[in-house]
Amino acid sequence: VVNSRMGDAVSPRLREVMSVLVRHLHAAVKEIEPTHEEWLTAIRFLTETGQMCSDWRQEYILLSDVLGVSMLVDAINHRRPSAATPNTILGPFYVENAPHYENGANICLDGKGEPMVISGIVTDVHGKPIPGATLDVWQTNNDGFYDVQQKGIQPDYNLRGVFSAGADGGYWFKSVKPRHYPIPDDGPVGKLLGQLGRHPNRAAHLHFIVSAPGYEPVITHIFTPDCPYLREDTVFGVKQELVADFDSINDAARAGELGTTAPFWNVQWNFVLADK
Ligand code: DHB
Numbered sequence: 555v556v557n558s559r560m561g562d563a564v565s566p567r568l569r570e571v572m573s574v575l576v577r578h579l580h581a582a583v584k585e586i587e588p589t590h591e592e593w594l595t596a597i598r599f600l601t602e603t604g605q606m607c608s609d610w611r612q613e614y615i616l617l618s619d620v621l622g623v624s625m626l627v628d629a630i631n632h633r634r635p636s637a638a639t640p641n642t643i644l645g646p647f648y649v650e651n652a653p654h655y656e657n658g659a660n661i662c663l664d665g666k667g668e669p670m671v672i673s674g675i676v677t678d679v680h681g682k683p684i685p686g687a688t689l690d691v692w693q694t695n696n697d698g699f700y701d702v703q704q705k706g707i708q709p710d711y712n713l714r715g716v717f718s719a720g721a722d723g724g725y726w727f728k729s730v731k732p733r734h735y736p737i738p739d740d741g742p743v744g745k746l747l748g749q750l751g752r753h754p755n756r757a758a759h760l761h762f763i764v765s766a767p768g769y770e771p772v773i774t775h776i777f778t779p780d781c782p783y784l785r786e787d788t789v790f791g792v793k794q795e796l797v798a799d800f801d802s803i804n805d806a807a808r809a810g811e812l813g814t815t816a817p818f819w820n821v822q823w824n825f826v827l828a829d830k
């Protein structure tokens with residue numbers, strides 16, 4: 555017999571979810587045999603995690619990220635054809651309505667870091683270019699912070715931009731080589747990592763959302779090949795297929811043509827979108 559409080563519709567899905575959760579939770583508690591004090595520590599941790607949340611900081615998402623749950627949920631919900639660019643974690647620092655730039659623009663507004671030029675094409679899974687595809691890009695500055703973490707310190711929209719692929723599906727822009735950086739570690743999740751002997755660092759990356767009408771948008775990264783955290787990204791976001799080559803080009807004439815300085819990092823990266 556299923557009894558429901560007046561007004562609350564019984565949810566079969568929630569009953570299923572809770573039944574699985576309770577089964578696994580009980581198994582964990584039986585294995586751990588926590589003391590009453592340890593149980594209270596867990597309650598306090600969850601309370602502090604909730605108290606840390608605000609409209610610009612979601613500590614539970616950080617928790618989900620460092621436990622590998624976010625990548626798992628993502629993998630379950632975004633099974634993509636193998637020819638398409640793999641997706642990875644969105645992270646908390648995406649901002650809608652970044653400035654739209656012409657191809658070739660420099661998104662680094664604070665002048666810090668090692669110059670980088672990135673170019674490529676956006677195609678479908680058969681290699682056909684997708685003219686006009688939208689590329690939304692964001693990354694930290696050379697000190698390892700997103701603009702939104704340093705309002706008033708960094709220029710607004712530093713290292714963010716939206717580009718449109720040309721008639722041949724091609725795009726290119728200038729920026730700086732990304733560096734590794736810690737996820738926000740001044741809250742309960744940072745403290746947990748510390749107590750576990752885990753570092754808070756993400757492998758150096760650029761974020762992209764690439765989209766076009768009629769195609770599945772992809773939320774993805776490009777990783778640098780030489781980052782010390784490539785094999786131990788704190789949120790488990792690295793996929794080997796997303797590690798790019800960064801070629802150092804020490805050619806002042808070429809740099810001048812591209813509007814940058816030598817030496818610069820050259821990155822060639824194509825995106826492949828799956829059909830809707
Ligand atoms: C990113 C940052 C985070 O703090 C996180 O938990 C996941 C991803 C990021 O910007 O890449």
Ligand code: FE
Pocket residue numbers: 645647694756759761
């Ligand atoms: Fe990031």
